[in-house]
Amino acid sequence: MYGTRVVVLGAGIVGAACARELAEAGLEVTVIERDRPAGGTTSHGEGNVLVSDKGPGPELALTLLSMRLWPQVLAALADRGAADTAAVEWDPKGGIVVATTEDGAAELDRFAAAQRAAGVLVERLDSAALAAAEPRLTREVTAAFHYSGDAQVQPAGAATALLSAAVAAGATVRTGCEVLGGTVRGGRLIGVRTSAGAQDADIVVNATGPWSGDVSARIGAPIAVRPRRGEVLVTTPMPPTVFHKVYGADYIAAVGSGSAALQTSAVVESTRAGTILLGSSRRQVGFDDRLRPHVLSAIAVKALRLFPCLADTAVMRCYGGFRPYVDDHLPVMGPDPRLPGLWHATGHEGAGIGLSVGTARLLRQLVLGETPDIDTTAFRVDRPAVLGASNATTTHKERGLA
Known part of the structure; x- marks a missing residue:
């Protein structure tokens, strides 16, 4: 996979975490952001890293993975001596x-x-x-x-630190680039068209948060986010x-x-x-x-x-x-079977800060063809709630509340 060109759409905390994992794995990563890093959903939350609100099931498994990874990621950032590491403001307050x-x-x-x-x-x-x-x-x-296990970070600071680590590993960040559409050849996505020109890619990762539905529709494979x-x-x-x-x-x-x-x-x-x-x-x-x-x-x-x-x-x-x-309250993660070359890492609702590092680790493992640390079946793209075929919602019983 070395030399594989990856374009990550979105420089919020999920996109930044994915860019870091993929760049450190040796892939050629370009992050495309229409505004500024961490300027959207990431900077408008509380910085929650929570296990307390997750009932048994796939999201809890992803949460526990992320909880294990956060200290490791923070230690790696500190070892790198990055000046922005302190801006993460990691606080395991409970x-x-x-x-x-x-x-x-x-x-x-x-x-x-x-x-x-x-x-x-x-x-x-x-x-x-x-x-x-x-x-x-x-x-x-x-x-x-x-x-x-509950903790808190300064969300914009955490995203910036992760993005800086991605850049240190060779990633490139392009801001002021709005995605206009996808470039498809032979039924495969080979890049995106942006307001600042075309960007070729072997893999495009849609990590645009609440805008993922609109961006995916522009590319040609809409998801119901x-x-x-x-x-x-x-x-x-x-x-x-x-x-x-x-x-x-x-x-x-x-x-x-x-x-x-x-x-x-x-x-x-x-x-x-x-x-x-x-x-x-x-x-x-x-x-x-x-x-x-x-x-x-x-x-x-x-x-x-x-x-x-x-x-x-x-x-x-x-x-x-x-x-x-997303209607079923689960993240969307992995390749889009409708359009080879398109991947998604989105749909975390209010848990994206905490789940970012776990999502990024799983995405890297899936891209590299490795066995993921947890089962990712529940997060697959081709499920009814993501493709818009279901308006069903998760009940309290399904979340473990009854």
């Missing part, structure tokens, strides 16, 4: 998931038990342990579980107040929901800068990027139920972004 009703407690207990059986480290906290871990959290909690919008509130810097990623059990249900309507849940965590991030929301509104006051208000109300102490805290800004949504 997560705490809480319920505030008896029904929620029973459901959360079943969910945690299923995760534990699948290999996730999860510990139930009694009231004293919870108070010690999060002294400012409401005491109206009926169940709480601690996930030591749609944008799902989310918003986050950011407080002014504060003294230490929140020490883990803390969220309500309804966050798990919101992640697994297929509804296009607004879904909100309480998610509260601090950053190294001292600000506190308040989320989260999910709604399908196309690429409408307007902030809606009622959405921001709903987020704040739920966050205050967990941390009433934040009632008088000033919010200095808010932002929103789009996540790549």
